Amino acid sequence: MEKSKYLEGVEKKDLFAHGHRACGGCGQALAARLVADAAGENTIACVATGCLEVFSSPYPDPAWRIPFLHSLFENAAAVASGVEAAYKALGKGPVNIIAQGGDGSTADIGFQSISGMFERGHNVLYVCYDNEAYMNTGVQRSSFTPYGARTTTTPMGNRTRKKNMPMIAADHGIPYVATATVDDFRDLQKKVQKALAIEGPKYVHILAPCPLGWGHHGELTVEVCRLAKDTGLFPIYEIVDGKITNVRKIPVKVPVEEYLKVQGRFKHLFKRGVPSEEVAEIQEIANQNIERFNL
Amino acid sequence: MLKQIEGSYAVAQVVAHCRPNVISAYPITPQTHIVEGLADLVGEGQLQAEFVNVESEFSAASVVLGASAAGARAYTATTSQGLLLMSEVIYCIAGMRLPIVLTCANRAISAPLSIWNDQQDSMAVRDAGWIQLHAEDNQEASDLHIQAFKIAEQTFLPTMVCMDGFILTHAFEPVDIPEQKEVDDFLPTFKPRHIVDPRWPRGIGLFADPRFYMETRYILHRALEKSEETIKEVSADFAKVFGRESGGFIKTYKLEEADVAIVSMGSVVGTIKELIDQLEEEGKKVGLLQICCYRPFPRHEVYRALKDKMNIVVLEKCISLGRGGILASDVRWSFPRAEKKDRNISSFVAGLGGRNISIDDLQYMVEKVEKEPVEFEFLGLRKELIAERDM
Ligand SMILES: Cc1ncc(C[n+]2csc(CCOP(=O)(O)OP(=O)(O)O)c2C)c(N)n1
Ligand SMILES: [Mg+2]
Numbered sequence: 060m061e062k063s064k065y066l067e068g069v070e071k072k073d074l075f076a077h078g079h080r081a082c083g084g085c086g087q088a089l090a091a092r093l094v095a096d097a098a099g100e101n102t103i104a105c106v107a108t109g110c111l112e113v114f115s116s117p118y119p120d121p122a123w124r125i126p127f128l129h130s131l132f133e134n135a136a137a138v139a140s141g142v143e144a145a146y147k148a149l150g151k152g153p154v155n156i157i158a159q160g161g162d163g164s165t166a167d168i169g170f171q172s173i174s175g176m177f178e179r180g181h182n183v184l185y186v187c188y189d190n191e192a193y194m195n196t197g198v199q200r201s202s203f204t205p206y207g208a209r210t211t212t213t214p215m216g217n218r219t220r221k222k223n224m225p226m227i228a229a230d231h232g233i234p235y236v237a238t239a240t241v242d243d244f245r246d247l248q249k250k251v252q253k254a255l256a257i258e259g260p261k262y263v264h265i266l267a268p269c270p271l272g273w274g275h276h277g278e279l280t281v282e283v284c285r286l287a288k289d290t291g292l293f294p295i296y297e298i299v300d301g302k303i304t305n306v307r308k309i310p311v312k313v314p315v316e317e318y319l320k321v322q323g324r325f326k327h328l329f330k331r332g333v334p335s336e337e338v339a340e341i342q343e344i345a346n347q348n349i350e351r352f353n354l
Numbered sequence: 355m356l357k358q359i360e361g362s363y364a365v366a367q368v369v370a371h372c373r374p375n376v377i378s379a380y381p382i383t384p385q386t387h388i389v390e391g392l393a394d395l396v397g398e399g400q401l402q403a404e405f406v407n408v409e410s411e412f413s414a415a416s417v418v419l420g421a422s423a424a425g426a427r428a429y430t431a432t433t434s435q436g437l438l439l440m441s442e443v444i445y446c447i448a449g450m451r452l453p454i455v456l457t458c459a460n461r462a463i464s465a466p467l468s469i470w471n472d473q474q475d476s477m478a479v480r481d482a483g484w485i486q487l488h489a490e491d492n493q494e495a496s497d498l499h500i501q502a503f504k505i506a507e508q509t510f511l512p513t514m515v516c517m518d519g520f521i522l523t524h525a526f527e528p529v530d531i532p533e534q535k536e537v538d539d540f541l542p543t544f545k546p547r548h549i550v551d552p553r554w555p556r557g558i559g560l561f562a563d564p565r566f567y568m569e570t571r572y573i574l575h576r577a578l579e580k581s582e583e584t585i586k587e588v589s590a591d592f593a594k595v596f597g598r599e600s601g602g603f604i605k606t607y608k609l610e611e612a613d614v615a616i617v618s619m620g621s622v623v624g625t626i627k628e629l630i631d632q633l634e635e636e637g638k639k640v641g642l643l644q645i646c647c648y649r650p651f652p653r654h655e656v657y658r659a660l661k662d663k664m665n666i667v668v669l670e671k672c673i674s675l676g677r678g679g680i681l682a683s684d685v686r687w688s689f690p691r692a693e694k695k696d697r698n699i700s701s702f703v704a705g706l707g708g709r710n711i712s713i714d715d716l717q718y719m720v721e722k723v724e725k726e727p728v729e730f731e732f733l734g735l736r737k738e739l740i741a742e743r744d745m
Contacts, residue, residue, distance in 0.1 A: 118566050121557040125555050127558070128558050131443065134412065134419075137412070137417050144417065172412070
């Protein structure tokens, strides 16, 4: 087989690789690896409790080849702030400091600590691995869980819309915000590298499908990301110094049904193949995104 | 140099002399003057440190955790609700063996809200794996901070210096604040053990499955027990260098001859000593055992100091609701089973939420235990405020 063009220009250093225990097709494992390899050896990872931490850091064999620091579920951004303060005070560095957490850690319990880190202006990149629920504890709803999705705590389907974290991050006045998914390795890595080259707080929001929680086949992880983008449900853009730029245009717009139908968490929205009202509501969310970002 | 100074500012100056690299704290009465003092010293350039103004105590504790894990000498201060908000991080700091120093300006806990002094807050985290030192007065509060950094960095155990809120933090007393050079000579620069640094990639804060977790607790427990030597050594060294006794494990006052032994900790021992002198004039022999280090608990010292005392009374500013005196349990546990028989160990809780503990209260307590042992009693209760139907 010829070497895939797909991997051309992709950094592969195996800084996050061997010995992790993620499920097959885990979007977060893939994303974490792309982030670490893009950042390079001179990097410190401050990771929140969650799937990533649990599958990558069992004593005595963690999967990290860069320094890894974990303490709690809700404080990765504050811990990273402390690491940064220490480097400044001790006159050490420069070093890349990347705080990392899941959507629950980012949008809910760690929200305050991230807001504090942004507002204080620490030279830290925060990466959110968004799998749209609390996966580590068994697929409970978070405030990034999309409308209509079934989780173990929204058995009838989630009734709320997803919190818009990239915009909230940007409204802190931080110099760089970006969204990415694990279907475009180069784009994701470029954004991480671009972020790290900028002084101050940065936020990169990565859609990272969870085959177990979303109910899709592991080999579809990348395909699910593509559908999330092409339906308009997960817009890809950057916000540089407060201005939205580099919006990814959708080549051919796809109805949300195609995205929903490959995932078990939306199965209840189709009765004998017929889409329910909620599907129309989700299409409306996609349309609003398409209009807002001119996708 | 002897200065007439507020306790909080004395502590701020002494902490600055310990040259922390990173300070992070969140304001809460009665801790505020300590961090304001430090902010001034950093602002004026007298102390070279990163001062991180966070959005909560949870983040303050997390910032010093991160800073310490990156090799910095790190300091924070809090009290009451702030300490409780930190509690999850407090456990983590100990489990990760990060030698952070924290000042607890002891205060009561809500509800009802009370900004006044007692020692329920530090008691609430007594089992977290920190060394806890209690100051009697502001000289000791200042001195203990210098010792705390040294003890913490030698044992890799975080150390909490407890000083009674308002009673000490806001009291003006003459305090001898050592010169920078004296502190530099006493306190070596921090040599961290494991740090996050790309030159030596390692994981800090990995999770432990049932094959490994228990041992981490055993090691931490033993490290705390073993820190006894360091705590004693450091306080002895301190006395040699600075010419005054501060800290250590326990202190006694007129205990040898005493018929009644009072056990207590914190600033209330000042009032107790006054009572002891007063009663001595009346021909009564009462003595004091002062707990200077509450964790690790000085079990053997307590036993040695009290083994001839048959009438002991423990006075404390905290309570295990539904159980009773906490320090009293620790004191009772210090005696071998056979020696507990025939020994009266009475337990009094006093001064909760800033209720004054007067000499008269203490005299009542002593007279009461002279007659009969007291299993457990609230001292200085206003009975007129209590109705049977509320209980
Ligand atoms: C204070 C606290 N509350 C709850 C938990 C339990 N907990 C651990 S991970 C987790 C969910 C993580 O969700 P997310 O941040 O989305 O990461 P994911 O596992 O989905 O990658 C929860 C609820 C905890 N560890 N600490
Ligand atoms: Mg999640």
